[in-house]
Amino acid sequence: MKWFKRIIIALFSLTLLGVGAIAAAYFYVLPDLPDVTTLKTVKLQTPLRIYSADGKLISQFGEKRRIPVEYEQVPQQLINAVLDTEDARFFEHKGIDPIGIVRAAFILATTGKKSQGASTITQQVARGFFLSREKTYIRKIKEIFLALKIEKALNKEEILTLYLNRSFLGNRAYGVGAAAQVYYGKELAQLTLPEMAMIAGLPQAPSAANPIRNPVRAINRRNWVLSRMLEKNNITEQEYLAAIAAPITAEYHGAEVELYAPYISEMARDYLAEKYGEEEAYTGGYNVYTTIDSRLQQLAQQALRNNVYAYDERHGYRGPTKVLWQPAAAIPANESIIEQLKQTQGFQGLEPAAVLKVGEQSAQVLTAEGQIITLEWQGLKWARKFISNSRQSRAPKAASEILNVGEQIWIRHAETWQLSQIPEVASAIVSLDPHNGAIKTLVGGYSFHTSQYNRVTQAKRQLGSNIKPFIYTAALEKGYTLATLINNAPINNADIRQGTAWRPKNSPDRYTGPTRLRVGLAQSINVMSVRTMRYVGLEETIDTLVRFGFDREDMPKNESLALGSPSVTPLQVVTAFSAFANGGYRVEPYYIDHIDNAYEQTIEQSNPTFACTPEIDDTPNDTLPALITATELTTSAETTNELSQAVSVNGCPIEARHAERIISEQTAFLITDALKSVIWGGGDWRKGTGWNGTAWRAARVVNRRDIAGKTGTTNESRDTWFSGFNPKLVTTVWVGFDDHSKELGRTAWNANGEKDQISGAEAGAKTAGPAWNEFMKNALANTPEEPSQPPKGIVSARIDLATGKLSRKTDHTSAFEYFVSGTEPTEMATEPQQQDDIFIDDAVEELFQ
Structure with missing residues (x-):
């Protein structure tokens, strides 16, 4: 019994000792024990995700x-x-x-x-x-x-x-x-x-x-x-x-990016990092929903790529990227060639390949994936030798004039496999919804892989003739009409503010005397633009441009302004053109619709400016719909339509922020109608009075009557533009070199080219225009045309095409023209005049001759 008692006492003592040890340990570590209730609201480190407006993942950031x-x-x-x-x-x-x-x-x-x-x-x-x-x-x-x-x-x-x-x-x-x-x-x-x-x-x-x-x-x-x-x-x-018994099927899968749009995702990432700090932005689980339309974005990216490829190829082939082995040497084993090719990463549809064999009008190449491809003559014949941006060699007649065995080249697949190269030219494209400023597409360059420079928001380039609609807007506000005659004649009295004898010239160097304002804008006649600005006044012209959103400090105080010497960004340009499409309002461009946190709660909501003015003064209070706060507004297409019906008067959301009206609805209509002539021209071709605007190619490609636009080219074709719109979408395209000292140059006719190939001096219509044409054709496909309706205060009158005066004739010498009520001509034309037949491309505009 004594031993039993001793055992019991020992066990009891050990138990007490264990309990004491546990208690001691607990109180020892107690000061260091965190509050576990924080786990109820724990914030898991979740990456930042960027989405399109229709919910497609664009990018993901975070380790x-x-x-x-x-x-x-x-x-x-x-x-x-x-x-x-x-x-x-x-x-x-x-x-x-x-x-x-x-x-x-x-x-x-x-x-x-x-x-x-x-x-x-x-x-x-x-x-x-x-x-x-x-x-x-x-x-x-x-x-x-x-x-x-x-x-x-x-x-x-x-x-x-x-x-x-x-x-x-x-x-x-x-x-x-x-x-x-x-x-x-x-x-x-x-x-x-x-x-x-x-x-x-x-x-x-x-x-x-x-x-x-x-x-x-x-x-x-x-x-x-x-x-x-x-x-x-x-x-x-x-x-x-x-x-x-099941095999291992695991392989690495990156984030399921459904829409590759790196420039817009970088803008969203930068915004989050600046607002919340990089660590919080990358780990806070934020989901950013942009205004980008995934379908339109893909169309814009494809149009830009196709256009820079077309420019690059018509200027000639610059040769292989490297030589893997000499033509006279033995061809290495395919495995060895593939290993070398894998050291070069493909992108934008371009793939590295090695030339294995050169036939008479074909070549056999090996890709990094081990595929042997035959390049047919259709994919080779474009490759004239590049001499400079303004010179190319004669068209090749055999594949041996283009390629040699052992060369590493680029290939891409269009309709067939073809020889290609990395374009050196730069470009940008951006589209807005003109009614609220939502950015629908944004492509800051050919390849984010080769350059992260966002040319839509960062590149300030000379505007060229894209400025002319704003010059003529100022003139209409001061009393001009679309029928006003402006002298299309050489300017001999130089602007002394230039410091040199600056005498602007037309391009081509042709002068037709007194010409209607509509024709001057549609054919981008330089001296008419300068004379128009002289009529308005330099300071008043600058004030008008500032109203459209351009920076005053970028406006030179001399007459080169009339031909587009200011340096601006494509985003500024597309925003300014939106005012013509939306009836005269300056909307604020934006690219983030809303931001959700990790718990799918919306923490930021866009509050866009709507291009409208609700006229509610005469509306009885009991008939107004229930209001919502501006922060509850969204800008996706479907939701915006619902809100417009639920909380709007005359289609204008009451509690939204309303864009500033910068020009009258009547002026916006007149300029838009004139910009349609840039595309469709005017007159009667059967009677010899027909004429083309500078963007006549858009009429052939897009083939819609509800589009309007303007070309733009600067000195020595360093910058080329095309800006245009229909009532629902406005788009600007810019093409040039990042190095502003480089000219876009010109191309000679290629005997191996297609019948409708582009040649001659590069210009807005030929260099930037094709990208706009392709994009807008596809973007507007399957959408009905929206014929324009003149707003209140607009009247039409039949005028004589030569004099701009009223006409009683109904033949090819006259046509109806729009006027702001009270500005229509009152004098009748008395003598028949002959209108010159003019067919013009928007060629080089010499700003400083």
């Missing part, structure tokens, strides 16, 4: 790939796989597993090694959120007490959800949602049993068991997970055998 999931979204078999592998008694214990602790202690005592962990999932959550991974006793003690506190603060489903979203699973994937996408390109619900088992085996060794880097160890780990599931009766023997 950690994480796709947070709710407990209900995780397949039960994946939960079983994780629990069977990591913590089979998870739903039974209170945060720590005594059996696991005893097992780990026994292994430590018998081997002296800490090879067996005893951490429950709750403990792993405690360690992952609050502690380091170092194997020390004090960390283990903290981990245990934190686990007990977590079990009191959260339920089991909440703890398991944190674990499933937090665990690092290799390849920058954090959480099972990201792992499913990274390894299999799937959502959780689409995973197979072997794939679930593979993911469940990753938390303890994400590198060693990585199915991409270590497939052998990964399959062993997967099969062990499956054996645990079988042991726990969560799968059948048949399911187990089928699963372990």
Whole structure:
């Protein structure tokens, strides 16, 4: 009995000692224990995502790939796989597993090694959120007490959800949602049993068991997970055998980018980083929804690429990128060639290739993927030798004049495979909704891969004749009409403010005497623009340009202004042209519709300017619809239409911000109508009075009567523009070199070219125009034309085409013209006049001759 009492006393003492030790340990670590209730509002580090207006992923930023999931979204078999592998008694214990602790202690005592962990999932959550991974006793003690506190603060489903979203699973994937996408390109619900088992085996060794880097160890780990599931009766023997026989199908999947639009995504990233700081922007889980229309953006990117390829190819072939072996040497093995080709990354549809064989009018090439392709003559014949931007060699007659065996070249696939090269010319395209300023497309250059410089927002280039609609706007406001005669004659009295004898010339150098304003704008006649500005006055012209959104400091105070010497960005230009399309309002361009946080709550909402004025003064209060605040307005097409109907008067949202009216509706209509003549011309070709505007190619390609536009070219063709619109979409295209000293040059007729090829001096209509034509044709396809309706205050009168005076004739010498009521001519024409037949391209405009 004495020994029994001693044993009882000893056990009791040990118990007290253990309790005391635990209490002492608790109070020792208590000051260092964090507040676990923060887990209820924990913010997982989730990457920044940029989307188009229609919800397509444009880009993702952030080092950690994480796709947070709710407990209900995780397949039960994946939960079983994780629990069977990591913590089979998870739903039974209170945060720590005594059996696991005893097992780990026994292994430590018998081997002296800490090879067996005893951490429950709750403990792993405690360690992952609050502690380091170092194997020390004090960390283990903290981990245990934190686990007990977590079990009191959260339920089991909440703890398991944190674990499933937090665990690092290799390849920058954090959480099972990201792992499913990274390894299999799937959502959780689409995973197979072997794939679930593979993911469940990753938390303890994400590198060693990585199915991409270590497939052998990964399959062993997967099969062990499956054996645990079988042991726990969560799968059948048949399911187990089928699963372990399944091959590894994992491969790396990047973020599921559905729309490649790097320039706009970089703008959104920059905005978030500046506002919230880079760390918060990249980890805060923000979802930015832009105003970009995915269909239009893809069309814009394709139109820009096609256009710069066309420019680049008509100016000649600059030769191979390198020589891999000499033609006289033995051809290396294909494997060796492929290895060299893989050192060059393809992009924008361009692929590196090596020339294996040159035929009479064909060539055989090898790609980096090991594919042997035959380049037919159709894909080679364009390649005249490049001499300079203004000179090319004669057209080749044989493939040997173009290529040699052993050369590394670029190829791309258009209708067929063809020889290509990286364009040196730069370009930009941007489109707006003219009624609220939403940016629908934005392409800042040919390739973000080669240059991150965003030419839409950063490049200030000379405007050229794109300025003329604004010059004539100022003249209409001061009393001119579209029928006003302006002398198309050489200017001999130089502008002394230039410092030199500046005498502007027409291009081509042709003068027709007194000419109607409509014709002068449509044919971009330089001296008429200068005389018009003299009529308006330099300061008043600058004031008008500033109203359209151009910066006053960019406006030179001399007459070169009339021909477009100011340097502006394409975004400024497209915004200014929007005023003609929307009836005279200056909208504010914007590219972010709204921003959601990680909890799908909208934290920022666009508040755009609408191009309208609600006329509510005479509307009884009881008939007005219920109002909403401006911050609740959205600008997606469908929602905007709904809001316009629900909270608008005459189609104008009442509580929205309203754009500033900068010109009258009547002036906007008249300039728009004149800009249609830039495309469609005028007169009667059958009677000899027909004439073309500078953008006559747009009429052939786009072939719609509701489009209007203006070409633009500067000195020595350094900058070329085309800006135009229909009532729903306004677009500006710029083409030039980033090095402003380089000229776009000219091309000679190519005997191997197509019948409708472009040749001669580069200019707005020929260099920028084709991209606008292609884009607008496709963008407006399957949409009805919207014939213009003259606004109140506009009248029409039949005028004599030669004099601009009233005419009683109804033949080819007269036509109807629009006027602001009260400005129509009152004098009748008395003598017949002959109108010259003019067919003009927008050629080089010499600003400083």
